[in-house]
Amino acid sequence: MEEFREWGHRLVDWVADYLQNAGERPVLHSVRPNDIVNALPARGPEQGEPMERIWADFEKIVLPGVTHWNHPNFLAYFANTSAPPAILAEFVAAALNANGILWKTSPAVTELEVVTLRWLLDWLGLPAEWFGMILDTASTSTLHALAAARVHVAPETRDAGAPPNLVVYCSDQAHSSVEKGAMALGFGRRQVRLIASDEAFRMRADALQETIRRDRAAGLLPCCVVATVGTTSTTSVDPVRAIAEVAEREGLWLHVDAAYAGSAAVAPELRWLLDGCERADSLVFNPHKWLMVPVDCSVLYSRHPETLQRAFSLVPPILNTTDGGLNMMDYGVPLGRRFRSLKLWFVLRYYGREGLAQVIREQVAMTAELRDRIAADSRFEICAPCNLSVVCFRLRGTNEANSRLLEAVNRGGRFFLSQTVLGGRVVLRIAVGNMWTKRETLDAVWGEIERLARTAFPE
Numbered sequence: 346m347e348e349f350r351e352w353g354h355r356l357v358d359w360v361a362d363y364l365q366n367a368g369e370r371p372v373l374h375s376v377r378p379n380d381i382v383n384a385l386p387a388r389g390p391e392q393g394e395p396m397e398r399i400w401a402d403f404e405k406i407v408l409p410g411v412t413h414w415n416h417p418n419f420l421a422y423f424a425n426t427s428a429p430p431a432i433l434a435e436f437v438a439a440a441l442n443a444n445g446i447l448w449k450t451s452p453a454v455t456e457l458e459v460v461t462l463r464w465l466l467d468w469l470g471l472p473a474e475w476f477g478m479i480l481d482t483a484s485t486s487t488l489h490a491l492a493a494a495r496v497h498v499a500p501e502t503r504d505a506g507a508p509p510n511l512v513v514y515c516s517d518q519a520h521s522s523v524e525k526g527a528m529a530l531g532f533g534r535r536q537v538r539l540i541a542s543d544e545a546f547r548m549r550a551d552a553l554q555e556t557i558r559r560d561r562a563a564g565l566l567p568c569c570v571v572a573t574v575g576t577t578s579t580t581s582v583d584p585v586r587a588i589a590e591v592a593e594r595e596g597l598w599l600h601v602d603a604a605y606a607g608s609a610a611v612a613p614e615l616r617w618l619l620d621g622c623e624r625a626d627s628l629v630f631n632p633h634k635w636l637m638v639p640v641d642c643s644v645l646y647s648r649h650p651e652t653l654q655r656a657f658s659l660v661p662p663i664l665n666t667t668d669g670g671l672n673m674m675d676y677g678v679p680l681g682r683r684f685r686s687l688k689l690w691f692v693l694r695y696y697g698r699e700g701l702a703q704v705i706r707e708q709v710a711m712t713a714e715l716r717d718r719i720a721a722d723s724r725f726e727i728c729a730p731c732n733l734s735v736v737c738f739r740l741r742g743t744n745e746a747n748s749r750l751l752e753a754v755n756r757g758g759r760f761f762l763s764q765t766v767l768g769g770r771v772v773l774r775i776a777v778g779n780m781w782t783k784r785e786t787l788d789a790v791w792g793e794i795e796r797l798a799r800t801a802f803p804e
């Protein structure tokens with residue numbers, strides 16, 4: 346244990362320095378494909394090695410291959426944060442190695458999950474009686490929701506298999522995880538309808554209604570509609586209330602994908618984001634996206650735990666229990682479950698609702714300021730409404746010019762941005778989500794973009 350103690354102190358210091366000085370490193374990795382594979386031995390060591398040598402290789406070979414997500418200049422995809430209290434909780438969770446298969450295999454794993462997810466329902470203004478469970482990712486959560494929706498509409502699925510004519514609906518802006526979940530569950534991609542969105546990239550409820558009507562006329566069985574609150578490309582928000590009306594009228598399961606934007610509802614002035622979501626059958630949001638909790642931590646809520654149970658519960662004799670505790674294995678695919686609620690609990694308590702709201706509020710405000718600066722430059726145009734922490738913009742010019750501009754920014758090494766495609770046009774995307782990103786960071790990235798646009802693409 347002496348060695349553990351010594352290395353523990355050393356690595357805590359390393360992590361503290363890493364976090365304090367993250368901004369001084371290049372945000373992007375500096376390797377080519379297979380560099381790391383080729384730098385490490387093809388076969389594992391026969392005999393154990395000293396920590397000193399393992400750590401030296403970590404610094405020399407592994408670290409250059411890390412893209413620094415916990416870096417203030419990470420502005421790609423949905424930037425996020427691993428907050429210090431969560432890092433400590435992960436360390437403790439690894440030490441305990443508690444596995445929440447059943448309530449009794451570690452009651453604290455299950456009960457801390459119940460408590461934290463109830464707190465979050467309250468903070469987000471969602472119905473207090475909803476059932477919640479932590480899964481790894483939104484993709485997995487949505488897959489679970491689709492499986493529940495199927496059992497809801499076709500209860501025979503559990504024993505007889507699914508009917509072949511079930512249909513899933515989402516907008517043409519929905520995350521690929523909806524189609525992927527439908528593929529994995531055997532709906533077939535052809536039975537996923539990508540409903541047209543409007544000029545602000547929101548699902549058109551009238552088009553949804555019309556498509557369902559046509560599918561019914563063709564003898565198909567509409568099953569589930571997935572509405573998105575905060576789409577991945579532009580953070581647009583589907584009209585959940587109008588979609589809920591259609592879903593209720595037609596007897597469809599309504600799943601809401603709020604993977605990114607759901608967290609923002611901890612700020613009262615952003616609660617409108619979840620307007621109508623109280624009528625959903627299930628909802629996913631990722632504390633690992635915008636609530637300062639490290640990957641992985643996705644929350645799936647549902648008003649119908651009994652339907653999840655019908656879809657997933659199967660108890661082998663070895664796991665029979667009579668203690669009356671809540672057994673999370675009855676509600677989903679995973680049997681073993683790590684102690685993810687510990688890091689969530691640490692973060693919720695350390696910052697409090699208001700502390701988290703304040704971080705999100707600041708990020709939304711500084712993103713709006715950046716949008717205004719971009720909009721004021723006639724060489725650029727804003728490509729989508731921006732009311733959260735992502736701004737989509739492009740150089741007025743060809744797709745190729747925009748791709749080259751993005752590449753030039755990222756090649757510089759200081760910042761990492763990503764792109765999307767809207768209506769066939771390549772669009773640059775700046776996503777603010779790391780809690781150490783400041784106004785100066787955004788001033789600097791805009792300075793860089795503006796300079797590159799001036800020198801590489803003179804008018």
Ligand SMILES: *Cc1c(COP(=O)(O)O)cnc(C)c1O
Nearest residue numbers: 482483484520576577602604605
């Ligand atoms: C990021 C994202 C997902 C996927 O999240 P994972 O947790 O990585 O599976 C799903 N939906 C939306 C809207 C997202 O932004």
